[in-house]
Amino acid sequence: MSDRELEEFLAVHPFTADLDESQRARLAKQARLAHYQPDEYLIQEGRPADAFYLIVQGLVSIELFVPGHGPRPLQTVEGGSAVGWSWMLAPSRWEFDARALERTTAVVFDAERLRALLLEDCCLGLRLVQRLLFLVTERLRAARLQLLDLYGPPRER
């Protein structure tokens, strides 16, 4: 996959679409396109957080493996969203699993090179950190709403 083709993916992905073209070109240089089969892991808990994933197409389950029960999905992430922010806080390890539920395509960034790029280009750095913060806020809000058990019977809520 050429940088040019990767740039085209970044130009339409909501996470990067409104960055400048030159910023997307720089990002594309740190990226590769990856395909995952159903049940293939993008991320596994405990491993080094060494990548950032923009999901282009497919469905990914963020989950925890519970001994005796198997994977416990917590949220799903679909095409147009992103997976993983632990890489920003290096050195760190993944705290959850991310498993493809369907055939999934992602633009994958190498964390070390991405961190270096963001330090070098602070303007791009700030814009990406803002987007990540937005992502974290969105997931937190969703998790809080899930905690409320909104659809439970009135007395159990």
Place this chain on the structure above:
Amino acid sequence: MVKAAITTPAATNPFIPFPFVVMSRRRETRDTVTLRLRPLRNVRLLAQPGQFMMLSVIGVGEVPISVSGLPRRPGELEHTIRAVGSVTRHLVALRPGDYIGVRGPFGTSWPLQLAHGQDVLLIAGGLGFAPLRSALLSILRERWRYRQVIALYGARSPTDLLYRRDLSRWQQRPDLVLRMTVDHPDQYWRGQVGVVPNLIRQVAAFFEPANTIAMICGPEIMMRFTIRELQKHGVPDEHIFLSLERNMQCAIGLCGHCQLGPFFLCKDGPVLPYSRLAPFSDIREF
């Protein structure tokens, strides 16, 4: 032959229930059933999607329940009821052949005519799918009148999904975009996990915000977050309609049980555009 006169509610006292008989009972989930009802007398209580009826069990009480289906034969009613307390527990336990009292219809209906020629976004959470199912059935019956039709549905878990037979039929339809999500999946669930407002972004490519009519029903917190997401996408407040199913009693705007700001939700609602509710949205009860 002399035809028996058809009684319509306009000609009757709104406080007096009509006797109906349960024709069929379908179990939806652990605590929820759908009942099909037929009038014992020649009455036509013509309810529009979004409106509700007062269903009564003699000696137990009466509760508001939305219409959840379209009549297969004139005069029939379909209701989906979840057992949460004394009256609903009795209703859920009814069997074919049992009798029940019905008065209505009451309240406002979904703006189906306003949605003609527009994209339609139906967003349901939990039991909130009941009143939206009748809207969706009505829309699909006259599918050509609408542009994109999108239905988003969130439930607590896969076993809490209502209308599973409908859902699998609707998933096959090329002219309907249907997305479902659950909060708590089981080991067999391969679909989406998360809250309903998250689904809106996924279908954003299918609707034109300025030409979209959104209809929402679910727990009020879910509706609040859904409204914010629709606003972010540019759907105007006057195109966002909610069904506010507050506890109510008289159903005709007398007792004040269901008052929100200046509205008596039983008669000014349950379906209201958000543009009318927005000035009162700082009331903590909304």
